[in-house]
Amino acid sequence: MNQHPHPLTQSSQSWEDARLSPWSRFGDDEWRLDIRTAGRRADQKRFSWALAMPEHTRIGNSDHVQLVRAAKHFLWSMHYHPPSGRKRSSPASIHHKAMLLRALLEWMACEGHSRFAGIDPASVEQLCKWLRCRPARAGGGKGNISTATITNYLLVIKDLYRQREKLNDAPLVDPLPLETTYEAAGHTRATQGVIPFIPEDVAVAILSEALRWVEEHGDTIVAAEAIRREARAQGLRRCKRQASDHVRAALRLASLAGPSGERLDGAYAVRHAAVHLVEACYILIAGFVGMRPSEILSMKTGAIEHHPIGGTGVNQAYVVSRLFKTVDDLDGRRERWVAPAPVVRAVELLEQLSAPLREASGRDDLFLVKNTQYGQIVPVTHMHIAWRINDFARHVGIPDHDGKPWRFSTHQFRKTFARFIARRDRTQLLGLAEHFKHASVAMTARGYVGNDFDLHGLIDHEARAETAAALDRLLAAKRLGGKMGERIVAGNARFRGRAGEQLRRDYVAFILKETDLRIHACDYGWCVFQQETSRCGGELQPNDAGRAPAVCLSCANMVIEAKHGAYWRDRRRRNAALLPEANPMTAAVLNEAIGQCERVLAQIGDDDGQD
Incomplete structure (x- = not known):
């Protein structure tokens, strides 16, 4: 204790x-x-x-x-x-x-x-x-x-x-x-491991099928479902045992056909088509808007709003829902996303399809399902909609990828949406970050677009200035610590002194213009961050939870200059003070830390304050 x-x-x-x-x-x-x-x-x-x-x-x-x-x-x-x-x-x-x-x-x-x-x-x-x-x-x-x-x-x-x-x-x-x-x-x-992008041929196939179901067959399926419900209600009022016969007669009289040309002449065929239409609506929203699963599944009646675009007099449609990620409010924060016409149509169909379940349950959610075990009407879960997306893909015959069916997950559509946007117009990263409600453009570029797109002029000016200043000093230095510092010193002779000033400026300008390199500061050195060699587990920048002096010293991204000497001297002194009363295991740890400090101080030419 x-x-x-x-x-x-x-x-x-x-x-x-x-x-x-x-x-x-x-x-x-x-x-x-x-x-x-x-x-x-x-x-x-x-x-x-x-x-x-x-x-x-x-x-x-x-x-x-x-x-x-x-x-x-x-x-x-x-x-x-x-x-x-x-x-x-x-x-x-x-x-x-x-x-x-x-x-x-x-x-x-x-x-x-x-x-x-x-x-x-x-x-x-x-x-x-x-x-x-x-x-x-x-x-x-x-x-x-x-x-x-x-x-x-x-x-x-x-x-x-x-x-x-x-x-x-x-x-x-x-x-x-x-x-x-x-x-x-x-x-x-x-x-x-990462959530994969949906391969382009597979993504085009499933989005095309979802679009066809919504735009070409949505009205037919909704009409068939309305006929089924009304006929069943009338049949139950007349004779409970003959309700199904009454439904079949009404549907045959309507003579409606489904997306594959199948006759919608029975209760099972109609319900089956209606279920798949809900899945098609989800896929369209996920693929054309890129909302998170929790944001889509929290949609309620009246989810489409129209707002004017500036002073143009033109109205833009938006999907309104709740944002939960990074939000302190347990109910989420009300947000809106730009909605293209097919998505507006998908939401209209969802409102019509969910109306009976909403009326029976008193809920206003658009994604509802009747629990078959208990008969309760409950919101659709992530697991359930993921299973249903794959069921829709099997039903419509989405082609295999590399000889086997592609396994869809809900979040893949969000990443694929971002990739499609960025591959066709790299200037849209700022708009994409705003649309995704991301805290930074870097999150959008790295997490969703991929490593083959740099940020060019979209990078924060403050980060650029700090990187430029640090690069200039490091390229001119004769002694540096850390693995990256050793590499820089081994190859920076041409950048040193007055003769190298212009060369340094040109090189720094080139780095800032042609790459997304950023140098990140900490108390004990600089991180010339590269994800592929990062030991702290960072993806977009150093991971503060994973950073530590011992970790950074073993990382290929680390640079230490003379200005950091005071930190390493103090660390050596603090560890040395604990040695006399330490047990053997703790002493080994302390000696390793002291050795690290002495190696760094030797690299940067700072041996002041030897204990």
Whole structure:
């Protein structure tokens, strides 16, 4: 137990009675979380701490109860008192961390760890081995869990250590003193995996089919569904047993045909077509607007609005929905997206198709489904719509890719939308970033468009100025530390001195004009960021959570100049002061850190203040 607990830990009642949601407190064993993001299943909004003891447990029941209590206390701290610079954990984030902690407690019980305080670097190494043998939940349990998932577990361990002063039970020593969570998990660019773009021929095929269903056959399917419902209601009023006969007679009299030429002459054929039409509408919105799945599934009646464009007198149609990502409000923030004519038509069809379900349920969502098990009318979930998109692709005969059917996911349409826009007009990145509600153009360019498009004149002027100044100094330097610093010094002789001034200016101008290179500052050096060689796991820029002196020194992007000498001298002095009272394991860590400092100071020619 910590010698001096944080004031917040003095009264156990204060955190156990704290509200987690309108229905649950942090001390409860059954949690109902207030998660309102569209598309989540009911089980993704509940969590039970009634954990059964593992079969091969090595701790007692009372120890297990205390571990569960410590896990709840940790999640309370992440919600009400997160680490400095971090946002409070949202209800969805708490649910995610609770799932990770449940597996972590299982491992601790089997390994004989009765307290989080006993977790050290050796324990984390054992945890990583155990995690790598666990089957993945996705894909029917085939294969082991991903390195990204292992990273999430290690982040929980690291956060427990960061919160140690606020908790009664937490790791007392840094569980990852010499490497980042990404490195410990083996999570690199090669192993991380990405959501793929839909291949162009496949994307064109499914969007064309969805467009054909909406524009050419939407009215027919809606009319057939209206006839079916009315005929069934009349049949039930007359004779319940003959209701289906009444439906067939009415549909045959209407003589309507579906998208493949099939006769819509029975209840099953009509319902089947109506279900696929909803899927076609979703695909059109996702592919032509690029909204996130949660944004599409949260659409409600009246989702199309028209607003004038400046003083032109021309009206533009917009889809109105809720934005959940990066928004603190649990209900999301009302936003609007530019909507082309086919999307406006798709929304109109959705309103007509969902009308009976809305009337029966009292809801105003456009994506509703009747739960076959309980007969309830509920919103469509991410999992359900993903399955239905693939079902639509099979039904309309989307061609195979590389000899096998393409496996669609909901987010692929958003990335493919961005890629189509950027490949045809690179000047549209600013508009695309605004349309996507992104915080930066770089997020759009790197995360959605791809690495083959640089940002040219769209890069922030402040970042350009800092990069230019740093490049000028580094190219003129005779001594630099870090791996990138060694490479620069080995090849910058022609840029040094007065003779190299013009050459430096020309080269810096070339770099800024022709590449998206940016140099990022930190207390102990510069990062000439390149994603492919980044050790911190950054994608668009250095990842602050993964950065550390030891990590950066092993990274090919690192440059250290004389101005950073004071940091390395101070780091060497602080570590040396801890050596006399350190145990052998800690001493080895401290000596390694001191050695790093001395190597850097030797590289930059700064040996002042030798201890």
